[in-house]
Amino acid sequence: MKKSLPFLVVLFMLQGIIAFAQTTQEIVDKIVKEANENSQLEPLAHELMDVIGPRLVGTPQMKKAHDWAVQKYAQWGIAAENEKWGQWRGWERGITHVDLVSPRVVSLSGMQLAWSPSTPKKGLTAGMIIIPDVADSLAFQKWLPNVKGKFVMVSMMEPTGRPDYNWKEYATEESFEKMKQDRNSLNETWRERYKKTGYTTRNINEALEAAGAIGILQSRWSEGFGANKIFGANTKKIPVVDLSLEDYGLLYRMVEHGEQPIIKVMAESKELGTVPTFNTIATIPGTEFPNEYVILSAHFDSWDGATGATDNGTGTITMMEAARILKKIYPNPKRTIIVGHWGSEEQGLNGSRAFVEDHPEIVEGMQALFNQDNGTGRVVRISGQGFLNSYDYMGRWLEAAPESITKQIETTFPGSPAGGGSDYASFVAAGAPAFSLSSLNWSYFDYTWHTNLDTYDKIVFDDVRNNAILTAILAYMASEDPDRTSREKAVLHTNPRTGEQRTWPETRSPNRDGGKNE
Incomplete structure (x- = not known):
């Protein structure tokens, strides 16, 4: 009996879906295996936090970190560059010593x-x-x-x-x-x-x-x-x-x-004039849709009371590790994968706002952005950031990750757009689908957020490994998705305090010449 054309079409589509599912599972299994058996998180954390140290905008340590990242990406076969976006007051911390000398x-x-x-x-x-x-x-x-x-x-x-x-x-x-x-x-x-x-x-x-x-x-x-x-x-x-x-x-x-009482204070520091500020941008070119982009996002700078381990060293090494794994397991993505290490987030999202302002073509071509910047914990919350159909694509992408990772994640769709907080907000304001991979607390705000205790020993590497796996899988799924993500915005709720309709956050220009009055 001759089969009808519609039946053959359905059969062909079904075979394609099965083949994609098999390929997806193979890639996911390889990502998990690489992350667990060949993790580079510990050496990355040591080199960045222990050796380079804090990354205050305008300091030599910040520039060293940018150069280190470019070199590290080169070792993995990933092209990266430091892209200047402004300038800042140059300063370098020296020794501080305080003594009570009387009584x-x-x-x-x-x-x-x-x-x-x-x-x-x-x-x-x-x-x-x-x-x-x-x-x-x-x-x-x-x-x-x-x-x-x-x-x-x-x-x-x-x-x-x-x-x-x-x-x-x-x-x-x-x-x-x-x-x-x-x-x-x-x-x-x-x-x-x-x-x-x-x-x-x-x-x-x-x-x-x-x-x-x-x-x-x-x-x-x-x-x-x-x-x-x-x-x-x-x-x-x-x-x-x-x-x-x-x-x-x-x-x-x-x-x-x-x-x-009498005290003696020795506080050594150096003024270094005005110095350039950068974002480090790494790129894995897309093969089918090179002008569409999946962005892995984390701010690179920190305050300098300690070494910026959980704010945002852990977000930084998560994105670097995810990029390393993707380059090894998935070297020819359909869409271009960009890793953005933003400068001067701590002074007002300046690096990411500059990138949005300087690269409208990338923002226009964005498939999705994944940002991590709230401590060392495993990801437990993802919001749709006010994008009406975000559940459709984020839900599909999350389904590909192992249950051991996704079972602890609470999602809110469509959610509300962030007006600030971290660098994903710079892209959300421009109407691009950008999402925060929000993590478990680990006493973040009391003990490590902008404190003198934000050091290597506070990193929980098992949680960071989970986050690198999740990020790599989300990036893979977003790159492979046959459809572009929808940017349709949800109708925002009324502000209960004012009774007025909430509005979408507006894009803001960065401070490109800062630090003079810090």
Whole structure:
């Protein structure tokens, strides 16, 4: 009996689907095998975090990291280049040493903030004074001459260095509640103290510097044992040093009790003028659709209180490892695969915003972007970022990954578009399908996000390996997908606070000439 044409067409299509499924499973199995049996994550992390170190925009270490990445990609047979997008204040951190020299001698735990001016070669030795509780801004102006020749203490003394979870485990319920009430009261009193000066924490350093202070001491506790946030100095001539909660409290109490403590601060740093800033862009060319793109995304820069291991060293090595695996297992992708290592994310997504602005043709041709930037944990959340049909393609791509990886992932479709937070938002704002591979917490915000403790030892390599496998599979599936992804936007929900319809975030231009007032 002669078979009908429609039957033959259906049979042919079915055979094609089966063949694709078999090929997909083979590729996925090879990706998993390569990731588990030949992982390069540990050596990549050591070279980047331990040897190169923190990657503050405008520092020699940032440039070393860019050059290292280009060389590493070359070893894997992947073309990469450093693409200039702007310039920044050049600065290099040196040694920080702080000692209490009177009424007793002890070395203190502290470090200068990013872009802090250097002390003289012999250091600075002086007493301290605390931001006062004055009646109003006029009274504060009258008080300001008192800072001349002194270190000014600009942070509240924390009443406890124990995180809340420690109190909750050991304290009585009454004691725990009393501590929280006392702390809340202290915080409110300190906020009022600042308010009456007429300044904020953002601009008071400039006033103190102008009034003759020789240095500024702060302690920005991150609510975890030994963890402090380390950001920028915001001064032009005098050093700004962050002290540990414990040592800041020691000095604060001595000043309060009239014991007139004296400290010596050595804070070495170098001003390097204006230096160029870069994104590192690696490319595996597409064979069938070379002008369509799958982008693996992670910011390369960090703050420099530690080595930027989980923000965003882990995202960086995830994307590098995924690219290495793809080049080995899937060397001729249908669509071009780009890896974007963005500069100056920490100052406002500058590198990725510059890329969006400079490469509209790539943004137009984007199939998908996958970004990772919130710690060392395994991926547990993916949002559709407000793209109405994102479930159709992301759902299909995720199905190809092993259940051991996908069973822990919660998805939200279509979700809402991100206005900021990390570099995928730069592409979402331009209407391109970009997604955050959001990870498990691992006490990220208290212990490693922008702190002095964000170091190699905090990396959980089993989780990062899972993320590299997931990223490689998603990139493979997005590249192989016969269809272009839809960019149709969902109708956004009403803002419950304002009652107004939410709008799609707008694209923003990067700061291409920064760091002068950091």
